[in-house]
Amino acid sequence: xxxxxxxxxxxxxxxxxxxxxxxxxxxxxxxxxxxxxxxxxxxxxxxxxxxxxxxxxxxxxxxxxxxxxxxxxxxxxxxxxxxxxxxxxxxxxxxxxxxxxxxxxxxxxxxxxxxxxxxxxxxxxxxxxxxxxxxxxxxxxxxxxxxxxxxxxxxxxxxxxxxxxxxxxxxxxxxxxxxxxxxxxxxxxxxxxxxxxxxxxxxxxxxxxxxxxxxxxxxxxxxxxxxxxxxxxxxxxxxxxxxxxxxxxxxxxxxxxxxxxxxxxxxxxxxxxxxxxxxxxxxxxxxxxxxxxxxxxxxxxxxxxxxxxxxxxxxxxxxxxxxxxxxxxxxxxxxxxx
Numbered sequence: 001x002x003x004x005x006x007x008x009x010x011x012x013x014x015x016x017x018x019x020x021x022x023x024x025x026x027x028x029x030x031x032x033x034x035x036x037x038x039x040x041x042x043x044x045x046x047x048x049x050x051x052x053x054x055x056x057x058x059x060x061x062x063x064x065x066x067x068x069x070x071x072x073x074x075x076x077x078x079x080x081x082x083x084x085x086x087x088x089x090x091x092x093x094x095x096x097x098x099x100x101x102x103x104x105x106x107x108x109x110x111x112x113x114x115x116x117x118x119x120x121x122x123x124x125x126x127x128x129x130x131x132x133x134x135x136x137x138x139x140x141x142x143x144x145x146x147x148x149x150x151x152x153x154x155x156x157x158x159x160x161x162x163x164x165x166x167x168x169x170x171x172x173x174x175x176x177x178x179x180x181x182x183x184x185x186x187x188x189x190x191x192x193x194x195x196x197x198x199x200x201x202x203x204x205x206x207x208x209x210x211x212x213x214x215x216x217x218x219x220x221x222x223x224x225x226x227x228x229x230x231x232x233x234x235x236x237x238x239x240x241x242x243x244x245x246x247x248x249x250x251x252x253x254x255x256x257x258x259x260x261x262x263x264x265x266x267x268x269x270x271x272x273x274x275x276x277x278x279x280x281x282x283x284x285x286x287x288x289x290x291x292x293x294x295x296x297x298x299x300x301x302x303x304x305x306x307x308x309x310x311x312x313x314x315x316x317x318x319x320x321x322x323x324x325x326x327x328x329x330x331x332x333x334x335x336x337x338x
Contacts, residue, residue, distance in 0.1 A: 008059045012098050013039060020097050028190050030165050033233070038090035045070045059102050064111040067091060078257070085117040125299040127266040132254060133158055136263075139243040142204075145212065146226070150239050152208045153223050153231070157240075157260060159201045160185065161267040161285050164233045164260045172209065173218040177202045187286040195284055236260055268296045 006014075017036055021027045027035075046052045050069075052061075071084050079087075095112040098105070128136070137154040141147035157167055166185040174184040181202035184194045197205075205222070213220065221230035240260050247254045255262075264285070271281050282293040 007055060007057060008102065009057050009062060010054075012059060012094075012101055015101065016094055016097050028188070030188060033165060034086075035090045035093070037233070038087045039094065041074065041087060042067075042070055042091060045073050049073055059098060059105050060108075062095070062098070062105075062112065063108045064115060067112055067115060081118045088115060088117055125265050125269065125295055126255075126257065126262050127269045127299075128255065128258065128262060129266075130270060133263065133266050133270075135247060135251075135254070136240075136243055136258070139247060142207075148208055149212065149224065150243070152205055153236060153239055154243070154263070155201050155204055156183070156197075156223070157236070158263040158267055159197050160195050161264050161271075162195075163187070163264065163286075164236050167223055167236060168221070168231055168233060170222045171219050172213065172216065172222055175205060175222060177206050185286065189288070191286070193283070193286050233260075265296075268293070269300065272296050272300050 017032060017039075021032055021035060022029075043054060043057075046057055046066075047054055050066075067088075071088060074084050074087060075081070092113050092115065095109045099109045099113070102109070137151060137158060140150035140154065142151050153167065156162065156170070157164070160167075160183050162170075162183075162185050166187055169186045170183060174186075176182045176184075181197050181199065182194050183197055184192055186192055209222075213222075213224075223231045223236070225231045225235050237260055240258065240263075244254065244256070244258045248256060268281055268285060271284070272278070278293055278297060279290065281296065282290045285293060287293045
């Protein structure tokens with residue numbers, strides 16, 4: 001039975017996320033959350049940028065013009081073309097669903113589905129140095145209740161190389177803190193993988209569980225919010241942004257654009273720099289295809305090339321190079337060689 005107090009657009013969103021995607025399309029929970037986040041971002045644009053009350057936004061207002069404006073707004077806020085294209089893909093899937101449910105608006109909805117993605121160049125991998133990672137994860141004060149919880153969250157994000165949703169889904173039962181400590185992660189495609197964590201991380205988690213989660217059931221979430229409930233992705237983003245802002249008060253060189261996924265990138269780059277095999281890094285990160293992992297190799301190669309180019313002028317002085325143009329015999333030989 002439909003809620004008569006909600007708009008037709010709100011009812012569509014509910015049906016899309018609770019019936020169409022999970023039941024008719026069989027999408028996983030993590031995929032659902034990705035689609036949900038895209039719609040949340042769009043609604044934030046509607047509310048904050050356009051000044052439209054959400055309880056007055058209807059399907060007839062969901063058109064090509066508003067979606068293009070949303071995408072431009074999103075790019076202006078720093079989103080890459082690839083990320084904006086991901087958001088557009090989710091919105092187009094929603095528009096296709098809406099066409100089946102609201103056939104009276106099929107024409108404008110088809111115009112939404114026809115919006116073209118912008119071509120994007122391969123994105124540069126953004127990551128933090130080892131020093132900056134250390135500065136970030138050690139910023140929370142472990143002597144406070146909140147600080148200890150926050151440090152566990154930031155440390156696990158880096159040390160396990162997990163995605164944000166994977167962190168949110170970790171339960172106490174997923175963490176093994178004995179010899180050779182590990183954590184089990186629930187990744188994309190409903191697949192699980194077990195990754196090694198450091199002894200230091202294990203000690204930190206053990207202290208956290210003993211101080212804050214003693215006596216809870218083993219299926220209790222490891223990472224919680226202030227209300228002791230399972231933390232969500234917005235909560236994790238808030239924690240990271242909080243400490244980035246605090247660090248930048250004293251150190252303006254610390255990257256202002258740091259985000260949660262950057263800790264995953266950082267872990268991969270640091271593993272590569274340590275000489276760890278790319279196949280192991282692929283399995284550690286849970287990539288389906290090694291070509292996805294190869295972006296870190298390309299980024300590492302760029303860094304090495306930059307370092308070599310910066311070093312070269314100090315090793316080889318250009319004025320010391322011989323001028324071959326003065327050796328006519330050699331130049332004649334080279335010019336005649338075909």
